[in-house]
Amino acid sequence: MAVIVRPVDLDREREELLAVLEQNLADLPHARRFKWIYCDNPEGPAWSWFVCDRASGQVHGVASVFRRAMWLGPRVSLCGQVGDFAIDADHRSLGPAVMLQRATFGPVDQGHLALCYDCPPHERGMSTFRRLGMKADATLVRHARLLRTDRRLAGRLGAIGRVLAPVGNVLLRVAAGRRARPAAFAIARHDGRFDEEFSALDRAVAAPDVIRGRRSAEDLNWRYRDDPLTDYVVLAARRRAELIGFVILTVEAGDMVVVDLFGELTAEETLDLLEAAADDARAAGAETLHLSVSDGSRLIPHLPRAGFRRREEGPRVVAYAQARGGAGGSRDDAWRWDLTHSDVLV
Numbered sequence: 001m002a003v004i005v006r007p008v009d010l011d012r013e014r015e016e017l018l019a020v021l022e023q024n025l026a027d028l029p030h031a032r033r034f035k036w037i038y039c040d041n042p043e044g045p046a047w048s049w050f051v052c053d054r055a056s057g058q059v060h061g062v063a064s065v066f067r068r069a070m071w072l073g074p075r076v077s078l079c080g081q082v083g084d085f086a087i088d089a090d091h092r093s094l095g096p097a098v099m100l101q102r103a104t105f106g107p108v109d110q111g112h113l114a115l116c117y118d119c120p121p122h123e124r125g126m127s128t129f130r131r132l133g134m135k136a137d138a139t140l141v142r143h144a145r146l147l148r149t150d151r152r153l154a155g156r157l158g159a160i161g162r163v164l165a166p167v168g169n170v171l172l173r174v175a176a177g178r179r180a181r182p183a184a185f186a187i188a189r190h191d192g193r194f195d196e197e198f199s200a201l202d203r204a205v206a207a208p209d210v211i212r213g214r215r216s217a218e219d220l221n222w223r224y225r226d227d228p229l230t231d232y233v234v235l236a237a238r239r240r241a242e243l244i245g246f247v248i249l250t251v252e253a254g255d256m257v258v259v260d261l262f263g264e265l266t267a268e269e270t271l272d273l274l275e276a277a278a279d280d281a282r283a284a285g286a287e288t289l290h291l292s293v294s295d296g297s298r299l300i301p302h303l304p305r306a307g308f309r310r311r312e313e314g315p316r317v318v319a320y321a322q323a324r325g326g327a328g329g330s331r332d333d334a335w336r337w338d339l340t341h342s343d344v345l346v
Helices: 014-024 030-039 094-104 123-131 150-157 159-176 196-204 217-225 267-283
Strands: 003-007 047-053 059-072 075-087 115-118 138-146 185-189 210-213 233-239 242-252 255-263 288-294 309-321
Touching: 003 094, 014 030, 014 047, 014 059, 014 075, 030 059, 047 075, 047 094, 059 094, 059 115, 075 094, 094 115, 094 123, 123 309, 185 267, 196 217, 196 242, 196 255, 233 267, 242 267, 255 267, 267 288, 288 309
Parallel strands: 075 115, 255 288
Antiparallel strands: 003 047, 047 059, 059 075, 059 210, 115 309, 138 288, 138 309, 185 233, 233 242, 242 255
16 A cells, blocks of 8 residues: 655644544543644644555554754754654554654755654664664663652562551661751742743753753743643752752652753752652652653763662654754764753653
């Protein structure tokens, strides 16, 4: 069966797009998030493509590119993240997948984006990119800190484990220790909208050799305050009342996930902010605090001291940029991708 790829008209073909997503990516309520993710992005609407039967026009798959403002070294550029990549089960061969993947390169080739990147969740998801001669530019790795022993001990020891769990929890708290924070350093919940001080912090952290997502107030409000599906907790760190960093948390499957940690923080301030995140996670009843960062993240040296242990590799980040002739890289192999979980969220 011959197939073609064509652009999607998001206004006229919304229901067809949603039908493909709901059939193949059933874990998300796509209709509830459609306007937010496809239309209300502050950088502009998404691009989407269908893979269709050439003769009948029947739709068998879709892929989209969502605009993202990113720091590429010392300047902000408009980039894109590939997402909502879905193909019907009877068309899941490399042919349609490669055709859709190539379509997502279009906004870069046409000069609309500096680069676009996809985030296959594991090594098996790299097959399409290997066919295209592309490799991963970065890999996110999950790190975990055990906060409570209830679930683990109950699973291993049953009723005895439930009795022993409070003792285990105390031992974990003792092992973590508690450092006194300087009087000039404070961490508190930030419950309102993000404002200009967050944009100023984002600009202050620019680096000449780093690729990372922009964190302006506009970006943060759209991502964390306007998301119709997920609630987030924000803890802001201040030194002498000036914003110097923040951590963003959400609950997933009974655990707490660090979605983002960012700022101009010293090593000790980073540890304090991670400890505040652990306190918040305990108060929410979480068993484990999870944090995923790229292999080039500035946070990696601090994680063992904060009680985190390296776990499995997660999403790969594969970039396409016109400056490199497309396949196999972003801009320069010397550039460092400094990413957190927030950069692979769609």
